[in-house]
Amino acid sequence: MSLRALASWEKYFCFDTAYNLLSNNFVNCGMNETNFKNKLYTNDNLFILNGMNSNFVDLIYLDPPFNSKRTYSAPVGSKAAGTSFKDMWTWDDVNEAYLEKLAEDYPALEDFINTVSIVHSSAMSAYLTYMTQRIIQMHRVLKDTGSLYLHCDQTASHYLKIVLDNIFGKNNFRNEIVWCYTGPSGAKKNFPAKHDVILRYSKTEDYVFNPSDILIPYSDATLGRREYAETKQKGIKFKGKEYTEYLKGKIPPDWWCDIPSGGQISRKERTGYRTQKPLKLLNRIIEASTNEGDIVLDPFCGCATTCVAAEQLGRKWIGIDIEKQAVGLLMERLGDASGVFDNFINETIPPKRSDVTIVEPTKKEVRERLYKEQERICNGCGNEYLLKDLTTDHIVPVVMGGGSYYENYQLLCANCNSIKSKYPMEYLRMKINARKSKMLTKIVFGR
Ligand SMILES: C[S@@+](CC[C@H](N)C(=O)[O-])C[C@H]1O[C@@H](n2cnc3c(N)ncnc32)[C@H](O)[C@@H]1O
Ligand SMILES: [Zn+2]
Secondary structure, three states: OOHHHHHHHHHHHHHHHHHHHOOOOOOOOOOOOOOOOEEEEEOOHHHHHHOOOOOOEEEEEEOOOOOOOOOEEOOOOOOOOOOEEOOOOOHHHOOHHHHHHHHHHOHHHHHHHHHHHHHOOHHHHHHHHHHHHHHHHHHHHEEEEEEEEEEEOOOOHHHHHHHHHHHHOHHHEEEEEEEEOOOOOOOOOOOOOOEEEEEEEEOOOOOOOOHHHOOEOOOHHHHOOHHHHHHHHHOOEEOOEEOHHHHHOEOOOOEEOOOOOHHHOOOOOOOOOOOOOOHHHHHHHHHHHOOOOOEEEEOOOOOOHHHHHHHHOOOEEEEEEOOOHHHHHHHHHHHHHHOOOOOEEEEOOOOOOOOOOOOOOOHHHHHHHHHHHOOOEOOOOOOEOOHHHEEEEEOOOHHHOOOOOHHHEEEEEHHHHHHHOOOOHHHHHHHHHHHHHHHHHHHHHHO
């Protein structure tokens, strides 16, 4: 990032953070290492990441939706019943407020994403934009010695790698880990897809890596001849090398076939959350790339596997999920796993950065910025208005836990605002659609 871009980024950021100051909910002051408490945020991770200090966390593991055009729902009766998440992408998922910034700071990525819309689809480029907005923030909050592991699959891994190369720098690419598993498959004319891809990047050259904590046993074949094994057992020199240190095993290669997935996760560990990842997978990642007491962040934490693994390994953690159910599942899991229920805080309001100077904007400035962003249009009916005829509304109503911070504000015309009242946007949309179809019926009958 150029200095000019960096400067404008900080300026932009201060402005943004300042909107949080308008909040009545002063619960969540800036996070720093001395007042740190494990946190589970229930909100869009983009807003939470925006409010976190730079150079703050030691490890980020993310297992985002894969753009696989499926909506996952947990089985009825399972611990995760009622949860589901959208895995289909449209431009509605992209937060327009940050697009200009993205294009300014990462022009090559903008070109790349445009190309993807031609080569692949508009849905894929929307997904990549959505991911890019978040990965930029993840890179910022990661410490210089930190690492990021992005868990994905063949659907988008090749595109995501280009995004990561651009944001982290191609020299900070460390591994493409292939996680293999078995299980039934419906494939008839293809080789069944039985692996995920985990892209590993460090922020700089000087990153934490603890090989001795993740060693796996040598295969019998490697141990080979008995006397070779015996020589190692005794810790004596073999072909001039001292082998005692290596007795414990070897560093796993970049393909992991020793960690069962999905249905093979133990009954006790299983929550029913469709995309739950095994603790063993997270244990390896956390042990390899952090030390005790370090902070682990999972911005798409689902049923909070990363948080549980971090807790068990004596690391601090921050989990973020847009779905409320994550909190309940974490409570249950932490209870089962370690009997600890009360060592974390659940928040919905984004934190406020304490590492930048905050310039407080007025409510007028908030409205003006929204007006520009919404291009003079009411977010409900889509009609154009003068600013004076638009009212400020909480997207997620305050009674449903929505906070008074910039990202939760929108402008609605008076009519839409009175229909929406204290309900979420889905309610307003339903009402508007019902009205439209009624009008259509009238028009058809009127003919
Ligand atoms: C593939 S799952 C993660 C599963 C997780 N690794 C586990 O072991 O349970 C992806 C998760 O991302 C969450 N999610 C999707 N978009 C999000 C967003 N913008 N902010 C926060 N969480 C989001 C979904 O609710 C879902 O729980
Ligand atoms: Zn309206």
